[in-house]
Amino acid sequence: MAKKESRGRSGGYEALRAAIKAGDKSSPQELLALAEKILSGEVPPFCPHGRPCVLKLTRKELEKQFGRIV
Numbered sequence: 001m002a003k004k005e006s007r008g009r010s011g012g013y014e015a016l017r018a019a020i021k022a023g024d025k026s027s028p029q030e031l032l033a034l035a036e037k038i039l040s041g042e043v044p045p046f047c048p049h050g051r052p053c054v055l056k057l058t059r060k061e062l063e064k065q066f067g068r069i070v
Contacts, residue, residue: 020034038053038054
């Protein structure tokens with residue numbers, strides 16, 4: 001079992017190493033490709049740490065952010 005555990009850890013480690021980090025520069029094409037993969041279900045909508053990378057905004061919340069609703 002130790003081998004299975006170590007393989008699982010290295011897979012997680014690789015995911016963390018390959019993850020997009022704060023401050024990384026990405027082209028619009030890369031970001032669009034990532035969004036398409038997330039929306040299609042090809043990749044999960046969470047970072048390797050389990051934090052969400054997708055937020056749901058209602059129309060009201062969006063309008064409030066742009067000052068259309070007080």
